[in-house]
Amino acid sequence: MIYELNITDTAQKNISSSECKTLTPELLLKAESIKKYFPVRGGFLKPADKWIRAVDGVSFDVKKDSVFAIVGESGCGKSTAARLILKLLPLTDGKIFFKGQDIAVITGDELKRFRRSVQIVFQDPFASLNPRMRVIDTLSEPFRIHRIIPKNEIKDKVEHLIEKVGLNADALNKYPHEFSGGQRQRICIARALTVSPELIVADEPLSALDVSIQAQILNLIHDIKKETKISLIFISHDLKVVHYISDEVAVMYLGRIVEKAKTEDIFNAPKHPYTELLLASAPKLKVRSDELGVMSKESKLLTLKSKLKTDIGDVPSSIDIPSGCPFHPRCPKRFDVCDKVVPELKDSDGRLVACHLY
Numbered sequence: 623m624i625y626e627l628n629i630t631d632t633a634q635k636n637i638s639s640s641e642c643k644t645l646t647p648e649l650l651l652k653a654e655s656i657k658k659y660f661p662v663r664g665g666f667l668k669p670a671d672k673w674i675r676a677v678d679g680v681s682f683d684v685k686k687d688s689v690f691a692i693v694g695e696s697g698c699g700k701s702t703a704a705r706l707i708l709k710l711l712p713l714t715d716g717k718i719f720f721k722g723q724d725i726a727v728i729t730g731d732e733l734k735r736f737r738r739s740v741q742i743v744f745q746d747p748f749a750s751l752n753p754r755m756r757v758i759d760t761l762s763e764p765f766r767i768h769r770i771i772p773k774n775e776i777k778d779k780v781e782h783l784i785e786k787v788g789l790n791a792d793a794l795n796k797y798p799h800e801f802s803g804g805q806r807q808r809i810c811i812a813r814a815l816t817v818s819p820e821l822i823v824a825d826e827p828l829s830a831l832d833v834s835i836q837a838q839i840l841n842l843i844h845d846i847k848k849e850t851k852i853s854l855i856f857i858s859h860d861l862k863v864v865h866y867i868s869d870e871v872a873v874m875y876l877g878r879i880v881e882k883a884k885t886e887d888i889f890n891a892p893k894h895p896y897t898e899l900l901l902a903s904a905p906k907l908k909v910r911s912d913e914l915g916v917m918s919k920e921s922k923l924l925t926l927k928s929k930l931k932t933d934i935g936d937v938p939s940s941i942d943i944p945s946g947c948p949f950h951p952r953c954p955k956r957f958d959v960c961d962k963v964v965p966e967l968k969d970s971d972g973r974l975v976a977c978h979l980y
């Protein structure tokens with residue numbers, strides 16, 4: 623159910639310009655035309671003469687208890703979008719609202735609450751764990767910083783968490799180097815869960831892992847999601863992985879969304895030629911069941927390739943974005959208008975597509 627806030631005269635005065643004017647009860651995060659341009663300088667202290675348009679006018683909503691996936695090839699702006707959402711980078715333009723509040727202007731206690739509510743799981747589970755801290759200290763730290771529970775309850779809570787991600791309590795006294803990549807990613811997931819977040823941004827959480835481990839971690843994320851009802855922004859270059867876990871998918875190309883739809887629609891009938899090509903070129907791997915342990919039947923159908931190989935040539939640079947449709951140099955369906963006019967992202971049968979064919 624979508625409703626416009628019914629703003630009475632009195633209420634109007636209480637709503638600052640930093641609040642989102644369109645709210646739905648189920649809306650958690652809203653990105654409105656967000657942009658991030660990085661300057662390219664010819665030399666030290668010289669003014670920028672060009673800009674990398676890493677994220678170039680992207681809009682999307684993340685609903686409560688849902689998984690929103692962002693998919694695209696390397697360099698299309700996925701991680702930059704993640705860092706903007708986490709308020710780790712300032713926006714060049716646009717707005718991000720978390721529970722109706724503009725994250726650009728939040729400070730003090732509101733910022734602390736935001737930092738607690740939105741957590742990240744990174745691609746590289748080794749780099750994101752402090753090698754000098756035992757797991758128990760890594761997992762206890764957020765409880766201490768945010769003073770969530772009394773000190774004498776932290777140990778029990780941490781033990782519960784480590785078991786929830788499929789590790790034994792023995793793991794708590796060990797250091798990160800004593801674990802495999804998959805186990806380390808389980809610890810990172812446990813750390814993200816410590817503060818009971820409302821949103822987890824998972825930036826390629828599988829791609830640094832062995833193929834045989836990826837499905838197990840994906841299943842863990844899936845189970846935790848089901849149990850906790852936390853929302854997820856799941857970033858991946860692998861469309862097949864996204865199929866398994868997400869409710870909605872945004873396909874990004876050179877900093878823009880080219881198609882956004884319900885996951886099933888994207889997979890059953892992709893519309894944008896780039897989405898079609900990504901799907902067609904995603905390798906169909908036959909995964910041996912002994913590699914999958916206790917995986918569900920559904921999971922066994924997953925493609926577990928760590929890098930999506932496409933046979934549609936190289937991605938152009940985000941500095942010199944092609945004229946017209948940015949995808950036109952690689953598009954098998956391009957026609958005369960494609961290199962001249964930028965296609966807008968617009969509705970086509972209930973989904974959004976940026977292509978002159980629709």
Ligand SMILES: Nc1ncnc2c1ncn2[C@@H]1O[C@H](COP(=O)(O)OP(=O)(O)OP(=O)(O)O)[C@@H](O)[C@H]1O
Binds near residue numbers: 694696698701859940
């Ligand atoms: N801090 C930065 N300074 C300058 N350019 C940057 C910076 N961070 C990212 N970029 C550039 O912005 C573009 C988007 O990068 P980003 O890391 O967001 O892509 P990505 O989709 O996450 O790629 P990958 O799949 O390889 O992780 C790239 O051209 C990248 O080189």
Ligand code: SF4
Binds near residue numbers: 947977
């Ligand atoms: S607008 Fe033209 S070039 Fe771009 S995806 Fe559509 S058909 Fe291809």
Ligand SMILES: [Mg+2]
Binds near residue numbers: 701825826
């Ligand atoms: Mg990235």
